[in-house]
Amino acid sequence: MSNATNQSPKAVENWMENLKQSKPKVTKLHFYYHNSRNPEMNLSAVQVASAPVFSAQPPYFGVLTITDDPLTAGPEISSKRVGYAQGFYATSSLEEVSMLMGVTFVFTDGECNGSTLAVLGRNPIEERYRELPIVGGTGVFRLARGIVTLQTYFFNFTMALAIVEMNVVALHY
Incomplete structure (x- = not known):
């Protein structure tokens, strides 16, 4: 891990005091998020709770899943690993298949190694493009804000895959 997130409280305080002379940076990232609830295919998400009434049929209301999903440079799971998406998603609509997602992108490669981006928002998965807000970050992404645009590349309900x-535009210092 990079030492960007391993600084003492005093070092962080000094960084904040010097912030007024800094201009925000813009970082654009592109990667793929692999979510598998299939134990035979690199399991990375586990359902931990479900509502007793609605969760067995669409829109699957009340299902809570915890994730530790790989992030890769390309759509193939064998492509270069750039990090992980660690967090949760919960189906949160009675009308459509939509999730509340709280995910931290933990970067493990390149200039972002050791840094994180925190994302929290609504993901209506049946829409072609979805936007989730970036609500913070650490390391090179301190005080991040921005947008993550999602588009489903591949989905197979039977395979649970x-x-x-993901396209990220992040403002940070």
């Missing part, structure tokens, strides 16, 4: 293309 989804690959989602």
